[in-house]
Structures are given as structure tokens and as C-alpha cells.
Amino acid sequence: MDERDFSALVVYEDDARNFQRRICRKSVNELPAGDVLIQVKYSSLNYKDALSASGNRGVTKRYPHTPGVDAAGRIVESVDPAWQVGEEVICTGYDLGMNTSGGFGQYIRVPGSWIVRKPAGLTLLESMQIGTAGFTAAQCLLHLEHNSITPANGPILVTGATGGVGTVALLLLHMLGYEVTAVTGKDSEHEFLYAMGATTILTRQELLACREKQLLPIRWAGAIDTVGGDLLAAAIKSTGFDGVVTSCGNASSGDLPLTVYPFILRGVHLVGVYSANCPMTKRVLVWEKLAREWKLNELSRICRLIQLNQLDEEIQAMLAGRSKGRCVVDMEGVA
Ligand SMILES: NC(=O)c1ccc[n+]([C@@H]2O[C@H](COP(=O)([O-])OP(=O)(O)OC[C@H]3O[C@@H](n4cnc5c(N)ncnc54)[C@H](OP(=O)(O)O)[C@@H]3O)[C@@H](O)[C@H]2O)c1
Incomplete structure (x- = not known):
């Protein structure tokens, strides 16, 4: 019997x-x-945590x-010979935090196949400044690169630009020399x-101008979309020849109102882009890139470090579309 107990945010x-959120004591014995x-x-x-923390059955x-x-x-x-006591590791995605007790507790117990x-x-702090959102942004960039989209091809559009994925995408694109058009709903964050x-900023309404048209004038070489719906459709309609649009999120909508013309003309x-079940080989490759040639030295400018007891208000802000950048939780500072 393991007597260790620890603090965790628990959703009841x-x-x-x-659904109510409380900080509770849990025992290591309760972990799966x-x-x-x-x-x-x-x-x-x-974003997925905000959904899980508010009772979204699609997540939890x-x-x-x-x-x-x-x-x-x-x-x-560790009972897995591949992993030794004392090793510093990152665990993101798979079932962690969905139906497996997640990172808002001071301990997790997971299969060895989930960890990197x-x-x-990278420091442990940097790895969580990046987190799933930043890992997803990096995967989007990988797709641009694999499809030969370079800064010389033209600007890249980023939607949901002040969000977690959006801000890391901005930092990465800027560091690699791309011109970036950022779309935001927050006038105060230009x-x-x-x-x-960002080199150019558009409001959501500006991107949606002439949304009824099947094709729009070409404005960018590619796009990183985090919101879906009409904004993703507009991004695709205004992307140039052989351009690449990555779709990773649905902060606005799961719909995609579009014709085939951007594809066939x-x-x-x-x-x-999916991160939770990203294969391990690609996962390791992306983390290694983020630690070396894609190493971001300005992560602290988009991140804030909070305590577990501040998570509730951050979750509410995220659900209301008010969040900005990334929010890292210091799990050691909890009583
Ligand atoms: N596929 C994957 O594996 C994966 C991984 C990570 C995240 N995601 C998804 O990607 C999306 C973004 O994640 P995130 O971590 O960046 O979330 P986030 O930090 O909450 O940012 C989302 C941003 O989207 C914009 N937005 C919010 N509501 C909107 C609306 N109704 N219409 C248009 N824009 C809206 C806002 O930016 P502005 O105010 O600047 O417009 C907001 O800051 C989420 O849907 C998330 O589930 C998917």
C-alpha cells in the first residue's frame, strides 16, 4: 500500500x-x-482541459x-525497463487528462509508451510552456516545411492568434523568417x-469579407488555423497555388462551409493535425526540433506561471475565448 498523497484539481x-472544481487530496493508490x-x-x-473541467462528455x-x-x-x-527512476520526462496526449487522471495532479501513473x-x-518548464498547444503549432509548421512552403513563398495566416497554439505558431514562424498575418478577435491585443x-493583423470580420464567394484573391502561401468554420473556409479560399492550410482546432466551429474550387483550381x-495520438517517432522528432533548431527563447513572453488554485479562473477565461498565450501550472508549489 502506497501512503503517498498529493494535491490535485478534481472536477465533480x-x-x-x-460541474464543480475543487483542489483535493488524492492518494497515489487511486491512480490507474x-x-x-x-x-x-x-x-x-x-483547450481540451477547459472542456474536461466543465463536463464535456466528448472529452471525459x-x-x-x-x-x-x-x-x-x-x-x-517504474516497472518498465525502458524507464528509470529519476529520469525527466514529458507526457502529453494519449488518454492523459481525458479519462486517465491528468497533469493537474502532483502525480500521474501512465503506460511507458506514452512518455518522451x-x-x-529544454527544461521541464520550457516543455510545458510549449505543451500540447505548442507541440501542435510545431506539427503545423512541419507540414508547411514538408510541402516546401518557405518564407519566399509569401505570408502565412494564423487564426486564433492570441491563443495557445496561435502564439507559439507566431513565435516559430517569426523566428524562421516568415511574414505572418494574424487574425484575432481581440482589438486590445494588436x-x-x-x-x-505578426507583420499584419486582421480582425475576424476582415477575414470574413466576401465570405459568400467560392474563391477569394490570393493573399497567403499557407495558413495555420485553430478555429475552424467560416474563418478556416476563408483562409482556404484565399491561399495561393499549391499552398498548405493546416487545421488543428475548432475554437469557433466544427463546420467547414466550402466548395472544392480552392482544391481543384x-x-x-x-x-x-492531431496531437493526442501522434505516433511516437514523430512525437520525438518534433520535441527534438523544438529543443534545437526550433528552440524558442521568448516563450516567457507568451506564458504565465500560475498555481493550482489559480486554474479555475484561467479555465473560465479560456472557455469564454478570453485567454491569451499559454498558462503553465507550477505543480510543486502546492501544499
Ligand atoms: N488537433 C489537436 O491535436 C489540437 C491540439 C491543441 C489544440 N487543439 C485545438 O486548437 C484550438 C485552439 O487551441 P488553443 O490551445 O490555442 O486554445 P486557446 O488558447 O483557447 O485559443 C483559442 C483562440 O481562438 C480564438 N477564438 C476563440 N473563440 C473563437 C470564436 N468563436 N471564433 C473565432 N475565434 C475564436 C481566440 O483567439 P483570438 O481572440 O486571437 O481570435 C482564442 O484565444 C482548440 O479548438 C483546441 O481544441 C487541437
């Missing part, structure tokens, strides 16, 4: 089917079976539950977006 469903027990040093807030079926699709920490027990050795070029590397590539 009450008799009236309302798994190969590797990890003491979590940092976690980070992603059973409550009480501890969300947190991201965790970085140190192995304290922290690359030498200065912030310029400082993060301009050869636009629409590439879907």
Missing part, C-alpha cells in the same frame, strides 16, 4: 448535473494502473476526474501580436 458532477509513476513538476492548460466520460493533458516531471517508480524523454535542450512577430492542400 453534483446531483443537479452541474500503469508502468510509470511520475511526480509532476509542471503542467499546462489546453467519468467524473470525479482530474484533467490535464500535459505533464512534465520526474519518474519516481525530455530533450537535453500591440502584443506585433511584438510576437489552385491545388491548395488541407492538412489535418
Whole structure:
């Protein structure tokens, strides 16, 4: 019997089917079976966590539950010979934080096949400043590169630009020399977006002008879309010949109102991006890139470090579309 107990954010469903979030003490014995027990040093807030924390059954079926699709920490027990006690590791995606107790607890227990050795070029804090959102942005960039989209091809559009995926995408694109057009609904954040590397800023309404047309004048070589719906459709309609549009999110809508004309007349590539079940080989490659040639030295400009007891207000802001940048949770500072 393991007597260790720890703090965790727990989401409960009450008799009236309302969801409440509380910081509770849990025992390591309550964690699911798994190969590797990890003491979590940092976690980070992603959109999926906000959904899980508010009772979205598409993400989490059973409550009480501890969300947190991201965790970085140190192995304290392992029955998997591939993993040794003391190793610093990153665990993102798979079922973590969905129906497996997640990174908003000070311990997680997971299969060894879910974890990645922290690359030498990143600290645990940096890995969570990037987190699933940044890992997803990096995958989008990988698709641009694999399809030969370079800065010479023209600007890249980023939607949901002040969000977690959007801000990391901005930093990466700017560092690699791309011109970036950022789309935002936040009039108050234009200065912030310029400082993060945007060269042009559009409001959502500006991107949606003439949305009824099947094709729009060519404006960019590619796009990183995090919101879906009409904005994604407009991005595709205004992408140039052989351009690449990545779709990773649905912050606005899961719909895609579009004809085939951007594809059959301009050869636009629409590439879907998924992170939770990203294959391990690609996962390691992306983390290594983020630790070396894509190493971001300005992550602290888009991230804030919070304590577990500040998560609730961050979750509410994210659900209301008010969040900005990335939010890292210091899991060690909790009593
Ligand atoms: N496929 C994957 O594996 C994967 C991985 C990570 C995230 N995602 C998805 O990607 C999306 C973005 O994630 P995130 O971490 O960046 O979330 P986030 O930090 O909450 O940012 C989302 C941003 O989208 C914009 N937005 C919000 N509501 C909108 C609306 N109704 N219409 C248009 N724009 C809206 C806002 O930016 P502005 O105010 O600047 O417009 C907001 O800051 C989410 O849908 C998430 O589930 C998918």
C-alpha cells in the first residue's frame, strides 16, 4: 500500500448535473494502473482541459476526474525497463487528462509508451510552456516545411492568434523568417501580436469579407488555423497555388462551409493535425526540433506561471475565448 498523497484539481458532477472544481487530496493508490509513476513538476492548460473541467462528455466520460493533458516531471517508480527512476520526462496526449487522471495532479501513473524523454535542450518548464498547444503549432509548421512552403513563398495566416497554439505558431514562424498575418478577435491585443512577430493583423470580420464567394484573391502561401468554420473556409479560399492550410482546432466551429474550387483550381492542400495520438517517432522528432533548431527563447513572453488554485479562473477565461498565450501550472508549489 502506497501512503503517498498529493494535491490535485478534481472536477465533480453534483446531483443537479452541474460541474464543480475543487483542489483535493488524492492518494497515489487511486491512480490507474500503469508502468510509470511520475511526480509532476509542471503542467499546462489546453483547450481540451477547459472542456474536461466543465463536463464535456466528448472529452471525459467519468467524473470525479482530474484533467490535464500535459505533464512534465520526474519518474519516481517504474516497472518498465525502458524507464528509470529519476529520469525527466514529458507526457502529453494519449488518454492523459481525458479519462486517465491528468497533469493537474502532483502525480500521474501512465503506460511507458506514452512518455518522451525530455530533450537535453529544454527544461521541464520550457516543455510545458510549449505543451500540447505548442507541440501542435510545431506539427503545423512541419507540414508547411514538408510541402516546401518557405518564407519566399509569401505570408502565412494564423487564426486564433492570441491563443495557445496561435502564439507559439507566431513565435516559430517569426523566428524562421516568415511574414505572418494574424487574425484575432481581440482589438486590445494588436500591440502584443506585433511584438510576437505578426507583420499584419486582421480582425475576424476582415477575414470574413466576401465570405459568400467560392474563391477569394490570393493573399497567403499557407495558413495555420485553430478555429475552424467560416474563418478556416476563408483562409482556404484565399491561399495561393499549391499552398498548405493546416487545421488543428475548432475554437469557433466544427463546420467547414466550402466548395472544392480552392482544391481543384489552385491545388491548395488541407492538412489535418492531431496531437493526442501522434505516433511516437514523430512525437520525438518534433520535441527534438523544438529543443534545437526550433528552440524558442521568448516563450516567457507568451506564458504565465500560475498555481493550482489559480486554474479555475484561467479555465473560465479560456472557455469564454478570453485567454491569451499559454498558462503553465507550477505543480510543486502546492501544499
Ligand atoms: N488537433 C489537436 O491535436 C489540437 C491540439 C491543441 C489544440 N487543439 C485545438 O486548437 C484550438 C485552439 O487551441 P488553443 O490551445 O490555442 O486554445 P486557446 O488558447 O483557447 O485559443 C483559442 C483562440 O481562438 C480564438 N477564438 C476563440 N473563440 C473563437 C470564436 N468563436 N471564433 C473565432 N475565434 C475564436 C481566440 O483567439 P483570438 O481572440 O486571437 O481570435 C482564442 O484565444 C482548440 O479548438 C483546441 O481544441 C487541437
